[in-house]
Amino acid sequence: MILGLVLALLVLGLLLVYSSSFALGILAFDNANYFVMRQGLWAVVGVAAMLALMRFDYDWLRAVSPLLMLVAIIGLVAVLVPGIGLERNGAQRWISFGPLSGQPSEFAKLALIIYVAAWLSGKETYVKSFALGFVPFVLMVGVVAGLVLLEPDTGTAAVLVLTTVTLFFIAGASLTHLAALVGIGSISSMFLILTASYRADRIVAFLGAEDDPTGIGFHTLQLLIGLGSGGITGLGPGASRQKFFYIPGSHTDGVFAVLGEELGLIGAVGVLMLFAFLIYRGFRVVLGARDEFGALLATGIICWIAYQALINVGGITRAIPMTGIPMPFLSYGGSALAALLAAIGILLSVSKHATGPRSVERERSGRGRSPTSGQARGVQRGAR
């Protein structure tokens, strides 16, 4: 079911990327298929990774998680080094691999989720401890988020922090510590907003885009015009007008506005329902997971997808200030898509190697792993 949902989103995403990028492709590269071809290539890489990861028991990830984390941090440092990292639009987020280029931060999201899930599931008794739980967690997440902020990529850093804090919370962290994290997060956010004018502009645009429709408010208003002019049924597939250089990043962060313009409320809510269904199926996986590592892995992956979708659509609909976060599966961005598909592969592995309601019989008869499910139950009890 999850696989079907993801493949549906993947196909829809490729169609949307094509629709929203051909004009830019022609203008910039004289090739209408420029973006969709690249996205397609990454999709193939991602699907291969997904199919591979879902076949193996996810347990091996626990062992390699420190290594993954190390690679992620090396990548995040390397991208900041001039000559290795590519600068685009004033941010250093890309490393090129031959014809393709990717964002180490997308890999880092996955690596950090695996690492934190492994770390939390191995330290069930220390989670509530300040010195052994809170401090290492803050340091770990702080280093990764800090490196991402240096690129700078506030949106990705926000998703990283939100997802890992959620894992910390689900794993049973002390509410006092969580309150402190909320405090630290709020103060850091204020600090980040006050130190960079483009972040402050986002807040100004959120509150009063109409005061400067051609300047600070332009982005916000163009997204709403696209979404709003779509109405209930939309202008028709491919018929967006706003994608013709009105919506900045119409094929990346703004792709949902193009979706809303072309397919209307029906399409926009339909896609949200696909995500809701995917998240629902994700929680079924969490609940059926064999052990806490699997449960936390699944939770992290679901939260990653859910938070990005909520923040992206929230920014586009002006429910919250805009942050530069792509829409999972739909936005142009190859490494993000590949990382997401790999994560789905892990989610499917957790699902496959579960002892939950659907698969318990198969697990018992097939591989006889019932002792581990008992262990997992114990973990949950301990966490409570």
Place this chain on the structure above:
Amino acid sequence: MARSSHRLTWRLLFLILLLLVGMAGLVARLVHVQVIDHEYYAAQAAEEHLHRTVVREPRGAILDRNGYPLATTTAAFDVYVDPRSWADPATAFAGAATLAPILGRGAGDLLDAVLAFENGDYLAARAVSAYAGLQLLELAPVGVKLVETGVRAYPESDLASSLLGFIGLDQVGLAGIEAAFDIELGGVPGEVYFERDGLGNPIPFGSRLGTEPVAGGDIRLTIDRYVQRLVERSLAEAVERHEATGGSIIVMNPNTGAVLAVASQPAYLLSELDLTDEEDTGRYRPRAVTDVYPPGSVMKTITMAAAIDRGLVTPGTTYVDNGRAEVEGGEPILNWDFSAHGTTTMTELLQFSLNTGAVWLSRLLGTDAFYEYIDRFGFRQPTNSGLGGEPSALMRLPSDDDWYPVDLATNSYGQGLSVTPLHMITAVSALVNGGLLMRPYLVEEVSGPVGRRAYEPVVVRRAVAEQTSRTLVQMMNAVVDGTPGHLGQVAGYSVGGKTGTSTFADSAETVASFVGFAPVADPQMIVLIKIDGPQDSPLGGVVAAPIFSELAPQILSYLGVSPDGSALIERAP
């Protein structure tokens, strides 16, 4: 289910609830934006996307009578810069560095101007050449947009500037032929509403509403570029030589009314046109067609024709010139040289240009008959040449309250009334072409996508009997060729003509003029020359007639009219 439910901790429930609330909030926002506010955003989208533009087909050319282009349209580009694309300093510097040298502007100035501009796209240069445009298309600097436009080019440079006129930035003719034949040249502009993208270009499958433009065509004038150049050069030299304030020369085919050349001064040069200079607007009209002057003694030919046409006199008829003519309610009228010639024939009346004789003729004709002929020769209407701004003659008529008998007397010798040079040459043409008043015309043919329209000579009416015309041709021949030392005589050709010397009523400025035609047996060319305010001599015979003498043989030989061995040649030593 029992196994899974115990794992559903309150923390997990809290997370699910949080995500549910978030999702529900987004759906609510989507309904708000896409359903409740749909009309508002749809209107915003339409306002942003729909762009009204006036589209025109390329403007037709203006050609001379042989098809040589006098004004054509060549491709050009308006260059715009989108300041939004130059928000990034590195992009802006690179863009300005590429663009500035092609436009011939300083890179720094251009950069400042673009970044200071807040109302959409900055117009960096208007109508740059196609070559520069293609260079820019090749280099494609960021944020630079090219809009195709046309620019008027003048292969003959400033030739016939005031006749051709010019067009404004909106491609609408503002003066001269360009204005008078604006629709024929420019067609009918279309008004198109199209959906445009964020860079201002039409969206490929966007809707396009409105009317399509109708193309105009080329206009072939009756003007001959060679004759026009001769005439312009002669006029400029004469104005300078006589330190005159201005003047006009018209060359016409008396049999058809086709104008071969028309020049006037003061004028402007197309190459030095500056539409921002409001002081200059008075220069833009073709004065030979729009401005009136007192024709002076040239009018005596009309008075004479009327009397002969009525059968009242013949060339041999005599009257007694005692040097003055008493007029009811006015000063007595004297001859221009204060002379008295005693018994004088009608031919001598014209040769000596006697005012007293003209007054005598007008009395013989009577008021009604005189003004009837004024009407027949077309002075009381515009000549309808097709150019705008043509007036009727300025004169008092017997039906007017302020008309007095003295007006009849002065009008008979061309004072107290004002006509345009085109009026006068058209009237004299009727005298020499067999008596038909022709409508003067400047456009031979209009041809374009919608078809081809040729202008045929138009007979307005018969002004005098054919015999009258023949008589007048002989008398006017006598005036020039029969007067020893007349400066209007032409080497190799028999000619006829009449001088005029007059004074503007509202200023002391004098006008020296001459109307001449050739060859006498079958006139093919008629020329009117008028010089305003000559400083050395006021006399038409001294100032204007020599210009005819110089121009006529050049034009006649160019037109292929063989010399007819005039008496002048035979008498020459």
